[in-house]
Amino acid sequence: MIESCVMKVEFRVRSYELDSLGHVNNAVYMNYFEHARISFFRELGFGLRAYIEAGNAMVLAESQVKFRRPAFMDDLIRVETVLRIEKIRLLFEQTIYRDSEVIATGLNTIVTLDARGRPCAPPAELVERLAG
Amino acid sequence: MIESCVMKVEFRVRSYELDSLGHVNNAVYMNYFEHARISFFRELGFGLRAYIEAGNAMVLAESQVKFRRPAFMDDLIRVETVLRIEKIRLLFEQTIYRDSEVIATGLNTIVTLDARGRPCAPPAELVERLAG
Amino acid sequence: MIESCVMKVEFRVRSYELDSLGHVNNAVYMNYFEHARISFFRELGFGLRAYIEAGNAMVLAESQVKFRRPAFMDDLIRVETVLRIEKIRLLFEQTIYRDSEVIATGLNTIVTLDARGRPCAPPAELVERLAG
Amino acid sequence: MIESCVMKVEFRVRSYELDSLGHVNNAVYMNYFEHARISFFRELGFGLRAYIEAGNAMVLAESQVKFRRPAFMDDLIRVETVLRIEKIRLLFEQTIYRDSEVIATGLNTIVTLDARGRPCAPPAELVERLAG
Numbered sequence: 001m002i003e004s005c006v007m008k009v010e011f012r013v014r015s016y017e018l019d020s021l022g023h024v025n026n027a028v029y030m031n032y033f034e035h036a037r038i039s040f041f042r043e044l045g046f047g048l049r050a051y052i053e054a055g056n057a058m059v060l061a062e063s064q065v066k067f068r069r070p071a072f073m074d075d076l077i078r079v080e081t082v083l084r085i086e087k088i089r090l091l092f093e094q095t096i097y098r099d100s101e102v103i104a105t106g107l108n109t110i111v112t113l114d115a116r117g118r119p120c121a122p123p124a125e126l127v128e129r130l131a132g
Numbered sequence: 133m134i135e136s137c138v139m140k141v142e143f144r145v146r147s148y149e150l151d152s153l154g155h156v157n158n159a160v161y162m163n164y165f166e167h168a169r170i171s172f173f174r175e176l177g178f179g180l181r182a183y184i185e186a187g188n189a190m191v192l193a194e195s196q197v198k199f200r201r202p203a204f205m206d207d208l209i210r211v212e213t214v215l216r217i218e219k220i221r222l223l224f225e226q227t228i229y230r231d232s233e234v235i236a237t238g239l240n241t242i243v244t245l246d247a248r249g250r251p252c253a254p255p256a257e258l259v260e261r262l263a264g
Numbered sequence: 265m266i267e268s269c270v271m272k273v274e275f276r277v278r279s280y281e282l283d284s285l286g287h288v289n290n291a292v293y294m295n296y297f298e299h300a301r302i303s304f305f306r307e308l309g310f311g312l313r314a315y316i317e318a319g320n321a322m323v324l325a326e327s328q329v330k331f332r333r334p335a336f337m338d339d340l341i342r343v344e345t346v347l348r349i350e351k352i353r354l355l356f357e358q359t360i361y362r363d364s365e366v367i368a369t370g371l372n373t374i375v376t377l378d379a380r381g382r383p384c385a386p387p388a389e390l391v392e393r394l395a396g
Numbered sequence: 397m398i399e400s401c402v403m404k405v406e407f408r409v410r411s412y413e414l415d416s417l418g419h420v421n422n423a424v425y426m427n428y429f430e431h432a433r434i435s436f437f438r439e440l441g442f443g444l445r446a447y448i449e450a451g452n453a454m455v456l457a458e459s460q461v462k463f464r465r466p467a468f469m470d471d472l473i474r475v476e477t478v479l480r481i482e483k484i485r486l487l488f489e490q491t492i493y494r495d496s497e498v499i500a501t502g503l504n505t506i507v508t509l510d511a512r513g514r515p516c517a518p519p520a521e522l523v524e525r526l527a528g
Binding site: 146147148163166167170174181205206 | 278279280294295298299302306313337338
Binding site: 021027030031034060065067070 | 153158159160162166191192193194197198202
């Protein structure tokens with residue numbers, strides 16, 4: 001089992017992400033989590049685009065999300081991400097903060113697929129960069 | 133504890149719901165679940181709009197989603213929803229099908245808030261309609 | 265110049281399409297227009313998926329949208345679409361109604377691209393079906 | 397007639413904004429334009445939230461968008477915005493760039509509504525800040 005450091009990404013809530021209560025809509029949190037995972041890979045230097053262009057895929061298999069507090073227009077949001085690799089699963093533990101307040105938590109499980117669409121081991125390049 | 137019958141809602145995957153792999157993006161499933169919950173209330177005859185206009189709110193507190201298979205453009209999708217009420221929580225057990233195939237499952241927990249934003253008992257009208 | 269009959273598609277506004285004023289967000293109208301164009305092709309019997317899988321593309325080149333009235337949760341919306349083909353452009357004249365009220369109008373110009381990404385004549389199959 | 401300076405806002409294309417061709421979906425450009433207008437107001441120091449909480453509204457009346465080139469995952473996007481005020485209309489001339497390439501242009505017309513929902517003069521605070 002390999003565990004990463006915490007990676008942080010920060011951005012503001014945009015107007016079109018709000019629902020009719022003026023809160024960030026629940027589906028948008030899934031976008032935030034995905035955005036943070038992609039940022040995680042970029043910061044780590046892992047070549048996600050090349051990995052996908054080689055015919056592989058990373059797909060979300062499971063999400064457990066707890067919505068703690070609403071987020072509002074212009075809020076400065078921070079997503080903290082830790083990645084643990086367990087055999088063929090990438091477990092992303094993700095927490096969304098506004099300052100020190102927890103807005104939401106997500107445990108998001110990614111599986112990696114080879115060019116035939118079958119589950120496969122995580123890319124060696126990713127494992128090396130995490131360990132390095 | 134009160135449990136509803138199964139409510140079904142059916143629709144087609146729309147082009148703008150796809151990601152760059154040609155699959156329905158994971159966040160869109162949250163939209164589908166929400167759409168099915170709203171349809172559930174409409175079919176039951178529960179007046180959600182009046183409930184909200186009276187100052188109350190229903191907010192999603194937790195989601196557990198398992199993504200089983202990808203869904204594609206034009207797929208005819210069916211969401212089946214069962215509602216169980218446990219004290220102050222509405223538990224929506226939701227399954228997304230394409231014909232007999234399970235595409236995704238979601239256990240979505242809603243809490244009801246009074247006009248001051250505090251958790252409160254589910255609306256009596258809803259409980260009566262479920263029991264009736 | 266070839267002009268189609270009016271094609272109609274009908275659906276309800278969904279909860280997650282609203283902005284913080286409780287109106288359908290302006291970007292969602294672009295989704296509605298796209299959904300109606302895809303439905304147009306399906307009703308006409310034109311094989312859009314095969315066309316794209318053969319390496320061609322249809323891309324939106326220009327949109328002129330007038331937003332007349334807000335649309336709200338649960339509104340039953342009808343999009344009427346007329347297609348005119350002018351040389352290499354597909355001109356979709358699209359109007360969004362709620363009953364007899366005009367909610368928005370859109371003039372959306374599509375160009376067709378060949379497998380090398382260059383503008384090309386509209387697919388013969390489409391022209392034939394329109395003329396037929 | 398009052399005309400503003402150019403205001404610039406920069407951000408990266410996010411994964412969930414792509415369509416099945418791997419291009420930013422057309423509706424997302426409407427989000428980008430809206431995001432840039434909100435950023436424009438924030439940078440100018442205009443209190444949009446207070447204006448809305450006082451019962452007023454700003455609504456999009458018309459959009460003319462030209463889509464020039466596709467935008468892709470991770471592209472660094474820059475939206476440049478100029479605001480001209482003509483009587484009761486706010487005309488936002490907006491251009492989306494990737495480096496020096498024009499990705500899309502938008503002419504977006506906003507009208508201001510008073511607490512009764514009737515068109516009204518643009519807020520004095522906004523006019524003063526533009527002139528100042």
